[in-house]
Amino acid sequence: MSETLNPYEIAKKQIETAADKLRLDSHIVEILKKPMRVLSVSFPVKMDDGTIRVFEGYRSQHNDAIGPTKGGIRFHPNVTLDEVKALSMWMSFKCGVVGLPYGGAKGGVICDPRNLSPGELERISRGFIEAIAQIIGPDKDIPAPDVYTNSQVMGWMMDTFSRLNKSFSPGVITGKPLILGGSKGRTEATARGCVITIREAMKELGRPLQDATVAIQGFGNVGRITAKLLSVLGCKIVSISDSKGAVLDPDGLDITKVERLKDQGSILDYDSDYQIDPQELLELDVDILVPAALENSITVENADRIKARIVAEAANGPITPDADQILAVNKTRVIPDILANAGGVTVSYFEWVQNLMNYYWSEEEVNVKLSEVMVRSFHAVNQAANKYETDLRTAAYMISLQRIVDAMKARGWV
Ligand SMILES: NC(=O)C1=CN([C@@H]2O[C@H](COP(=O)(O)OP(=O)(O)OC[C@H]3O[C@@H](n4cnc5c(N)ncnc54)[C@H](O)[C@@H]3O)[C@@H](O)[C@H]2O)C=CC1
Numbered sequence: 001m002s003e004t005l006n007p008y009e010i011a012k013k014q015i016e017t018a019a020d021k022l023r024l025d026s027h028i029v030e031i032l033k034k035p036m037r038v039l040s041v042s043f044p045v046k047m048d049d050g051t052i053r054v055f056e057g058y059r060s061q062h063n064d065a066i067g068p069t070k071g072g073i074r075f076h077p078n079v080t081l082d083e084v085k086a087l088s089m090w091m092s093f094k095c096g097v098v099g100l101p102y103g104g105a106k107g108g109v110i111c112d113p114r115n116l117s118p119g120e121l122e123r124i125s126r127g128f129i130e131a132i133a134q135i136i137g138p139d140k141d142i143p144a145p146d147v148y149t150n151s152q153v154m155g156w157m158m159d160t161f162s163r164l165n166k167s168f169s170p171g172v173i174t175g176k177p178l179i180l181g182g183s184k185g186r187t188e189a190t191a192r193g194c195v196i197t198i199r200e201a202m203k204e205l206g207r208p209l210q211d212a213t214v215a216i217q218g219f220g221n222v223g224r225i226t227a228k229l230l231s232v233l234g235c236k237i238v239s240i241s242d243s244k245g246a247v248l249d250p251d252g253l254d255i256t257k258v259e260r261l262k263d264q265g266s267i268l269d270y271d272s273d274y275q276i277d278p279q280e281l282l283e284l285d286v287d288i289l290v291p292a293a294l295e296n297s298i299t300v301e302n303a304d305r306i307k308a309r310i311v312a313e314a315a316n317g318p319i320t321p322d323a324d325q326i327l328a329v330n331k332t333r334v335i336p337d338i339l340a341n342a343g344g345v346t347v348s349y350f351e352w353v354q355n356l357m358n359y360y361w362s363e364e365e366v367n368v369k370l371s372e373v374m375v376r377s378f379h380a381v382n383q384a385a386n387k388y389e390t391d392l393r394t395a396a397y398m399i400s401l402q403r404i405v406d407a408m409k410a411r412g413w414v
């Protein structure tokens with residue numbers, strides 16, 4: 001039987017694996033395998049040509065035993081309800097692994113921002129928040145950016161929520177522009193956190209970062225800043241891809257040039273001799289592979305051909321469970337998404353805290369706090385993996401599952 005690529009089925013499987021190791025009661029596992037609340041909405045939006053289009057979106061809230069739920073909003077043509085549910089579950093375990101007082105949530109709207117005008121994008125952003133306003137709020141559920149949404153989208157969403165509630169509510173959403181209560185360091189936080197986990201993993205393996213070779217799939221918020229930060233640490237970024245294709249230079253790409261080309265048109269303008277098939281990027285013989293795009297990049301189809309020593313899951317869900325097993329046999333070190341990309345939600349938490357106290361930290365303060373969280377969490381997961389003789393993903397799930405279960409018990413739910 002071929003493996004499932006359905007993210008919801010995958011998330012459930014990951015929970016079962018860790019729950020088995022923790023010997024959790026089956027009724028507790030059943031609670032955790034379902035989001036506690038899912039809102040499915042459709043809302044009309046006036047397009048620039050005067051026509052009205054109806055857009056569909058979802059908000060899934062997985063478990064709020066520990067605190068309000070938290071997680072990004074994705075705008076993408078392939079958004080599905082099952083994807084949003086899985087992403088909300090992964091958010092719960094991500095918040096758990098770094099010890100944030102949140103449960104997980106996620107939202108998604110089926111649309112393609114690459115084909116929308118700025119005005120249409122604004123009306124979709126406002127329309128979606130109006131449609132889900134009843135279930136979000138600073139002490140209920142706090143959205144943030146994800147794929148194809150950014151700080152401007154968060155600004156519009158915060159404005160719509162504040163107007164509906166007739167009070168300025170910066171704490172309803174994070175990843176906002178600085179002028180509206182955004183946190184310094186939030187834009188870079190996911191990549192910065194990921195780079196810290198890579199640095200710690202390389203230390204564990206006794207390998208230097210200087211001249212380490214890196215391939216990065218995805219050149220958006222996370223992939224692009226990861227490329228920049230790793231190159232500052234002396235790594236050689238040999239290959240980068242985005243939704244249009246991939247480029248490779250075995251001597252190391254000029255990241256500033258790739259950034260300029262991306263802003264002006266396409267990374268494929270780098271040099272036609274440097275273009276490769278994006279699938280090839282994943283299979284390059286590099287020290288570090290960073291999938292920073294979407295789910296299911298590494299499956300049973302290609303797992304056996306992955307040559308990287310470390311795969312750092314900057315994206316959510318890039319490796320399927322069956323592929324995970326193949327990578328483990330091949331001794332590839334996988335830094336799981338719920339740890340590798342937890343820097344984003346960590347600084348989102350700092351943003352929310354700053355909004356609630358209306359007092360703001362310097363970028364240095366934010367980065368020092370982020371680094372403390374990421375280093376501590378990486379080593380806690382690594383130690384648990386050694387103790388339970390398991391991989392980093394299962395160890396990370398075990399830590400978070402235990403926290404959520406403890407909270408549910410303390411509240412008298414189970
Ligand atoms: N933005 C954040 O703070 C966080 C993002 N993530 C995850 O990181 C991943 C990337 O998110 P962002 O960078 O924020 O999104 P983004 O919208 O800024 O960038 C997405 C990038 O992926 C590229 N892409 C899309 N399809 C691709 C494909 N098939 N092959 C190669 N590249 C492709 C796009 O061209 C774009 O460069 C997602 O899985 C997201 O859920 C996780 C934690 C936090």
Ligand SMILES: O=C(O)CCC(=O)C(=O)O
Nearest residue numbers: 071072144146344345348
């Ligand atoms: O910053 C946040 O609250 C959540 C970011 C996110 O959606 C994620 O970590 O996948």
